[in-house]
Amino acid sequence: MMFKSILPRIHGLFTVRNLVIAVPMVWLFALAAAPLLLVLDISLAHMNITSVSSIWHWADDELTLKFNFGNYLYLGDDSLYFKTYLSSLTFAAVTTLYCLVLGYPFAYFIARAPAHLRSVLLMLVMLPFWTSFLLRIYAWKALLSDNGVVNQGLAELGLVSSPLHMMHTSFSLTIGMVYAYLPFMVLPLYATLVKLDGRMLEAAADLGASPFKTFWLVTVPLTKRGIIAGSLLVFIPAFGEYVIPELLGGPRTLMIARVLWDEFFSNNDWPMASAVTIVMILLILVPMALFNRYNDETKLGDKS
Amino acid sequence: MKNLFGRSLFGRTWLIAVFIFLYIPIVTLVVYSFNDSRLSTAWTGFTFKWYVDAAHDRELIDGLIISLKLAFMSATLSVIFGTFTAFVLVRYGRFKGRGMLASMANAPLVMPDVIVGISLLLMLVAMQKWLGFPERGIGTILLGHALIGTSFATVVIMSRLREIDHHLEEAAMDLGCKPFQVFALVTLPLIAAALVSAFLLTFTLSFDDVVIAAFLSGPGSTTLPLVIFSRARLGLDPSINAVATVIIVVVSIGVIASSLYQLRAGRRRQREVAEAYAQVKN
Numbered sequence: 001m002m003f004k005s006i007l008p009r010i011h012g013l014f015t016v017r018n019l020v021i022a023v024p025m026v027w028l029f030a031l032a033a034a035p036l037l038l039v040l041d042i043s044l045a046h047m048n049i050t051s052v053s054s055i056w057h058w059a060d061d062e063l064t065l066k067f068n069f070g071n072y073l074y075l076g077d078d079s080l081y082f083k084t085y086l087s088s089l090t091f092a093a094v095t096t097l098y099c100l101v102l103g104y105p106f107a108y109f110i111a112r113a114p115a116h117l118r119s120v121l122l123m124l125v126m127l128p129f130w131t132s133f134l135l136r137i138y139a140w141k142a143l144l145s146d147n148g149v150v151n152q153g154l155a156e157l158g159l160v161s162s163p164l165h166m167m168h169t170s171f172s173l174t175i176g177m178v179y180a181y182l183p184f185m186v187l188p189l190y191a192t193l194v195k196l197d198g199r200m201l202e203a204a205a206d207l208g209a210s211p212f213k214t215f216w217l218v219t220v221p222l223t224k225r226g227i228i229a230g231s232l233l234v235f236i237p238a239f240g241e242y243v244i245p246e247l248l249g250g251p252r253t254l255m256i257a258r259v260l261w262d263e264f265f266s267n268n269d270w271p272m273a274s275a276v277t278i279v280m281i282l283l284i285l286v287p288m289a290l291f292n293r294y295n296d297e298t299k300l301g302d303k304s
Numbered sequence: 305m306k307n308l309f310g311r312s313l314f315g316r317t318w319l320i321a322v323f324i325f326l327y328i329p330i331v332t333l334v335v336y337s338f339n340d341s342r343l344s345t346a347w348t349g350f351t352f353k354w355y356v357d358a359a360h361d362r363e364l365i366d367g368l369i370i371s372l373k374l375a376f377m378s379a380t381l382s383v384i385f386g387t388f389t390a391f392v393l394v395r396y397g398r399f400k401g402r403g404m405l406a407s408m409a410n411a412p413l414v415m416p417d418v419i420v421g422i423s424l425l426l427m428l429v430a431m432q433k434w435l436g437f438p439e440r441g442i443g444t445i446l447l448g449h450a451l452i453g454t455s456f457a458t459v460v461i462m463s464r465l466r467e468i469d470h471h472l473e474e475a476a477m478d479l480g481c482k483p484f485q486v487f488a489l490v491t492l493p494l495i496a497a498a499l500v501s502a503f504l505l506t507f508t509l510s511f512d513d514v515v516i517a518a519f520l521s522g523p524g525s526t527t528l529p530l531v532i533f534s535r536a537r538l539g540l541d542p543s544i545n546a547v548a549t550v551i552i553v554v555v556s557i558g559v560i561a562s563s564l565y566q567l568r569a570g571r572r573r574q575r576e577v578a579e580a581y582a583q584v585k586n
Binding site for chain 2: 016017020021023024025027028029031032033034035036038039042102103105106108109110112119121123124125126127128130131132133134135136137138139140141142143145147149152179182183232236237239240241242243246247257260261264270273274277280281284287288291
């Protein structure tokens with residue numbers, strides 16, 4: 001009796017459609033979701049001398065779960081972590097702001113360029129993006145070091161008597177971050193700016209709005225979407241950036257990814273590293289949700 | 305045009321200034337690859353010796369070979385799984401778990417590399433403990449790169465799938481094609497260009513990555529970025545500049561050639577459409 005009712009249901013599960021759905025489902029679950037669940041699990045464990053304790057205990061036919069919130073409490077206690085999270089958020093915010101200030105007029109001018117020039121200019125924006133990110137960051141070391149290109153140029157011009165100390169400061173870190181993430185800001189901005197209806201701007205001007213007023217009251221609101229997308233595409237990865245602070249930052253430019261790296265490789269404290277990771281994820285969940293909402297909105301917008 | 309940035313002197317200056325900012329590091333890399341002096345960044349004379357050095361540097365060459373292999377495999381896997389993900393998300397309508405699939409595909413796009421690296425490494429360590437495999441090496445880096453690649457490939461292929469006319473697929477279905485035939489004979493050729501772009505993008509992502517590889521590499525799987533990164537941490541090394549110059553030249557030729565090709569293909573398509581339209585009208 002039972003088999004008769006279950007069998008067709010099982011059979012119905014293995015349709016071609018379901019198998020096709022299963023392929024990306026299993027692949028992404030195994031590589032994206034399962035590891036994160038494991039990180040959550042380990043963050044609630046503690047470190048025995050060489051191995052990680054388990055939060056799952058099986059004894060006397062009973063499964064008990066032991067959560068150790070010690071790692072999270074320690075994160076709250078030690079002001080270094082708080083300072084580092086705060087400093088990472090600040091660097092990410094400053095990077096986003098500079099990218100916006102530099103990138104908006106830049107994208108605007110590309111979008112207003114004659115059509116045949118536009119594709120060439122866009123290609124020039126994309127070209128550095130295709131060449132190694134690591135090498136381009138490395139290049140800034142040669143530019144900004146005490147006997148580097150910039151200091152030599154300044155000395156040549158007689159502007160400085162002793163070299164400016166720029167490497168391994170928040171200055172070099174910010175320059176590197178703005179440099180690396182600028183294209184991520186420019187491309188979404190360009191995408192909204194190029195669709196901007198020039199007649200709207202003419203109408204505003206005809207009605208007596210000053211160029212500044214037109215820009216602020218017409219152009220900016222119409223390109224809000226590009227501004228939000230670009231800012232998130234810069235802010236989120238900048239917050240978790242490791243390579244740039246490692247190569248261009250200094251001992252005083254605290255970034256959370258470096259602390260995480262050290263916790264993992266130098267201190268070998270995996271539960272602590274996992275707790276740091278979980279808090280990082282919680283901190284980027286808000287901008288991530290915004291990003292997803294923006295994505296959904298544009299999808300809906302495409303259909304209409 | 306009267307507006308704030310228009311085609312003004314200000315606009316042009318801004319454009320040129322930002323382009324200089326974007327290209328100065330690249331120019332510096334290339335120029336210093338020909339500089340005679342090792343220690344100072346001052347220009348002391350023209351030389352090719354760093355290219356000779358780099359060509360004889362086993363660590364760099366081995367790293368390059370590993371990275372190329374890895375990038376090729378990662379791009380292949382990414383395009384395959386990205387096609388599956390994009391197809392399911394665009395063509396299958398509503399199904400249970402669609403939201404979950406979409407967010408699992410989106411997450412690696414915005415997740416910092418350190419998090420992807422750490423979480424995968426912890427999982428691999430746990431697997432090794434319980435199952436005895438896999439050993440860390442090229443294969444484990446490949447998993448990390450293919451995950452990131454799948455997400456990026458999904459975005460590229462999804463946008464193309466949305467663009468193409470699904471009536472063509474329906475017509476094939478009406479004419480008696482099986483679903484698989486429709487996919488292989490109609491859908492695939494229509495998205496072929498997007499598959500190529502996705503392949504190139506995911507190849508580059510893998511070839512560039514240092515963070516995920518640092519977490520997932522084992523003995524004998526030191527990729528080129530890992531070699532460069534460990535040297536860059538110590539200071540400046542002119543053979544890195546030589547490698548950088550070679551990469552820059554190859555990539556620039558590739559990017560310029562492909563955009564020229566796309567430009568021509570676009571114009572040809574426009575002309576064909578115009579001709580077809582003219583014929584219909586006559």
